[in-house]
Amino acid sequence: xxxxxxxxxxxxxxxxxxxxxxxxxxxxxxxxxxxxxxxxxxxxxxxxxxxxxxxxxxxxxxxxxxxxxxxxxxxxxxxxxxxxxxxxxxxxxxxxxxxxxxxxxxxxxxxxxxxxxxxxxxxxxxxxxxxxxxxxxxxxxxxxxxxxxxxxxxxxxxxxxxxxxxxxxxxxxxxxxxxxxxxxxxxxxxxxxxxxxxxxxxxxxxxxxxxxxxxxxxxxxxxxxxxxxxxxxxxxxxxxxxxxxxxxxxxxxxxxxxxxxxxxxxxxxxxxxxxxxxxxxxxxxxxxxxxxxxxxxxxxxxxxxxxxxxxxxxxxxxxxxxxxxxxxxxxxxxxxxxxxxxxxxxxxxxxxxxxxxxxxxxxxxxxxxxxxxxxxxxxxxxxxxxxxxxxxxxxxxxxxxxxxxxxxxxxxxxxxxxxxxxxxxxxxxxxxxxxxxxxxxxxxxxxxxxxxxxxxxxxxxxxxxxxxxxxxxxxxxxxxxxxxxxx
Numbered sequence: 001x002x003x004x005x006x007x008x009x010x011x012x013x014x015x016x017x018x019x020x021x022x023x024x025x026x027x028x029x030x031x032x033x034x035x036x037x038x039x040x041x042x043x044x045x046x047x048x049x050x051x052x053x054x055x056x057x058x059x060x061x062x063x064x065x066x067x068x069x070x071x072x073x074x075x076x077x078x079x080x081x082x083x084x085x086x087x088x089x090x091x092x093x094x095x096x097x098x099x100x101x102x103x104x105x106x107x108x109x110x111x112x113x114x115x116x117x118x119x120x121x122x123x124x125x126x127x128x129x130x131x132x133x134x135x136x137x138x139x140x141x142x143x144x145x146x147x148x149x150x151x152x153x154x155x156x157x158x159x160x161x162x163x164x165x166x167x168x169x170x171x172x173x174x175x176x177x178x179x180x181x182x183x184x185x186x187x188x189x190x191x192x193x194x195x196x197x198x199x200x201x202x203x204x205x206x207x208x209x210x211x212x213x214x215x216x217x218x219x220x221x222x223x224x225x226x227x228x229x230x231x232x233x234x235x236x237x238x239x240x241x242x243x244x245x246x247x248x249x250x251x252x253x254x255x256x257x258x259x260x261x262x263x264x265x266x267x268x269x270x271x272x273x274x275x276x277x278x279x280x281x282x283x284x285x286x287x288x289x290x291x292x293x294x295x296x297x298x299x300x301x302x303x304x305x306x307x308x309x310x311x312x313x314x315x316x317x318x319x320x321x322x323x324x325x326x327x328x329x330x331x332x333x334x335x336x337x338x339x340x341x342x343x344x345x346x347x348x349x350x351x352x353x354x355x356x357x358x359x360x361x362x363x364x365x366x367x368x369x370x371x372x373x374x375x376x377x378x379x380x381x382x383x384x385x386x387x388x389x390x391x392x393x394x395x396x397x398x399x400x401x402x403x404x405x406x407x408x409x410x411x412x413x414x415x416x417x418x419x420x421x422x423x424x425x426x427x428x429x430x431x432x433x434x435x436x437x438x439x440x441x442x443x444x445x446x447x448x449x450x451x452x453x454x455x456x457x458x459x460x461x462x463x464x465x466x467x468x469x470x471x472x473x474x475x476x477x478x479x480x481x482x483x484x485x486x487x
Contacts, residue, residue: 001478003030004133005039006122008115008142009100012080013052014044016100018253018388019140019170022220025256028082029471038131040122042095043075043088052077057087058128063121064153066185070117074125089121112182115206119145123154132159135478137166141176144210145186151213152188164485166477167214169207171385172228172235173311176206201236211240215481217248218474220386221407225250233383247484249477252410253386254467260371260392267368274461280372280397287373290366291332291357292349300446301330302401302439303374305367305389308337308345313380313403313430318344320432325352327443332357334370371396376425376442380435384408390424394460399453400424401438411465415445420452423460
């Protein structure tokens, strides 16, 4: 198959979140399955021209937009360690910015125009390079108009009339919602501003038509695919998603074990694996020193590497902490996010000097040390489409304590204290009591059932969540999309 991935961010070129990791990892495995995979993304100002071998591909492409036409050029590079082409859409007015979507915490006021342009440019690129993809795979709202253009403006184009589309939802909380007058940029016309089109509570929504027009829709875990069809998780698109339920598939993300592998981790002074945990004990002591905590091997460390944001449940956790700090444990947190959380979590070490450590900011080396040195990783998320941290933490023998939602439900097997089965601890209610109970359960297991803890660590460290497995699922999904498009 010929596959064109359309994404606003791709690791390692430009990244704000997990979307970039997916589009930076999945194409290589599809390529290994024998498919002609290519990627198109904006040429953001943050992309390092000196680091990557980038050369011009197309001097000028016209992109119909608004009441006229915008012009762009296309550059090409390769996804590192592969032969996969990455096409960079260069338009200085839209993309020559250091930040991808925001400035000083505020969305750019021309995002509707920028990403209508990007979606249309993805289709125009195919014509310019004479590439007829079997599938165009659009990722998140920034590429949400790609499926729409394929079935409207390009429905009869000789290169694209047979092209199927897949719309991937990485986080339904981000939909690209704009004032309705911004529809003029898309050239899709007011006749499509309807409840079964682009209209969304009298506003414009870029993700909604992507879901409606795509041949197939995917998201990043089976449980999340079910959750987003419910009012409490559907962000007002649950009805649209229920209507597409027959075409909606949840496919678990993989984990990049080139980055998250304790036996080869470049950030660790002492490495380890499931057969020899001496390095993990060393990392635990090093983490305690880094965080200003007493060095104690016989105390459980509960850690968090997270955005300090509403989605991650840090407000509910804040109410649970007084009870948690009554337990014999240590707690460390690394992250950035909402201002109140910076102050609250940043002050924990002074309030609980022998029990709490905090780093408000982000440090990749410290993130790896938290993964390696902790006994448990806490993820009390309100919702979690897939989650990477729990996949990585298990590889390091750091057992996840999670709220059972989205990908956390799919990837963590709850501990059975009778048999020792499981690889983590799950709770279902998002409440201070449920968080405290689950952490208390993990702490009592550390002290009272250490043989179970060792069994769980060994089990967790030997698990793999591979992108090659995900690629086979996407290969199947593409086949279904093509069949639907051509039927």
